[in-house]
Amino acid sequence: MTRRMYKLLVVIVLLLVIVPTASASVRIDDNGQVPFYARIVRNEIIHNGRWAVIVFYRQPSCIPADFNMLDFFDFPDGTNLGAFDCQPPTTDNVTIWKNGPDVDFAPLKSMFRGLGAVPVWFVKLNELEAAVADDVLTIGELAGLPSLMQGSAKAYRETLYPGESHPITGGSIQFNANGWLEDGRFFQVRVKSDRDMTRVRIIFRPDSPF
Template sequence: MKKATYLNLSKAAIAWVILVMACDNEDQQPLVSELEKARLEYEQMKANPAFIELSFPEDDPGPPFYARIAVLGPDVLLMESNGTVVIPMMRQVECIDPEFNLLDLYHVPNGFFCPLTLSGRGLIEPNAPMGTFPVIAYGEGSNMPVWFVDSDLLANAMVDGVLTLPELEALNPRKGVASRYEEYNKPRSEEDYLLVIESEGTIPGTNQRFEYKVISRTKARQDVELRFW
C-alpha cells in the first residue's frame, strides 16, 4: 500500500512539474505587437489579386491633410495620454496654410502641395475612382515633426471649433522630431477601421526622448501610450 501511494505521489509530482514547465514555455512566447499584427494583415491582403499596391508620394499624393488631429462630427481624432495630446505633422509645417482649420483635417487640393513627412504604400482596387482611400496603407518617416500639447490648453483653444497653426503655436507645444514613425491605417469604414502607430524620437529643445504607441479601432477613440525620459 505504501509503495502504491508513493508511486501515485511521484506521478502527481511529475505531472505538476510538466504542467509548470509548459506554462513557463507559454509565458516565454513573444507577444505580437499591434503594429506587427497590422503588418501581417497588410501582407495577407497584398496577396489578394483584387488589389494593387501603390506607393506614395510616387504613385499617389498621400493623405490630403497636414496633421493627425481632427473633430469631424462624432469622429474625434485627439491622441491624448496623461494630459498631453500628440500631434504628428504629416506634411512640412512651414508649408501649412496658417488660416486653415486643422480640425477639419482634409484640405483638398491645397494639402497635396505640401511635401509629406512620411512615405509609404497602400492597397487599392485597380479600377477605384480617383480620390478613393486605400483599403489599408502603411506609412513611415525618419524625420517627422511631432508636437506635444497640454490637453487643457488645447481644449480651450478648440472651444470655438477652430484651430489654426498660429493658434496651435501659441500653446507653446513641445516640438519633437520622430526618428522612427510607423503606421498602418484602414480608413474606409467605421466597421473595419484601424489606426496603429509606433513612434520614437527626441525633443531638441529639452534634450528629452519620447516614445508613443496608438491603437484605434473606431474613429471616435484612440488608446495612447506616451512616455518621456
C-alpha cells in the first residue's frame, strides 16, 4: 500500500467516525408552539434609534391583559396553559437541539417562518422607553402608545442561536419582515444582532417595491 493510499484511508475512517457524531443533534418541528407571545424582552428593545419594532408570534388580541410582556415567557402553571392557550400561532418553527429539550437548557438553533400575516408593531422609541420605565408593559399599554403603527408581515423569516449566557434573546438573532401597515404603506425590517453589535434597518414606503 502506498503512503498516499494510506493517508486517504485514514481520512475516510475519520470521516466515518466524525460524521455520525456531528449529525447526532435532535431536530424538532414545533409548529409555532412556543411559550411566548412577542419579541420584546426586558432591557433589550429592538430599535433603529427612532422606531422600536415588535414581532408577534401570537395574535396580540389573545395576550392576557395582565401579562407583563417584558417577562417574555408565559409557561403553563397548572391552572392555565400560558402562551399555549393563545391559538393559532402566527409562525411555524423548527428547533435544533444538541441532545433534546429534556436535557438541554436551550436549543442550538431555532428557525421561524411566518404563516402569511405576522403582526408587526412599530412605536416611537422614546414612548416605549417611558412605558417600560416601571419594568411593566402590558398589551394594553403598548396598544395605547400614541405613535403606534400596526402592520402585517406577508413574509417573515427568523434565525435564532440561543446562548446559555442569555437564553431569552439568544446569542444572536436575525430576522427579516416585509409587509403593509394599516395605512397602506409598505414596510421592511432587517435585524441582525449578537453580543457585540445590533443592526436594525426599518423602512416605510408609500408602496411596495415588488
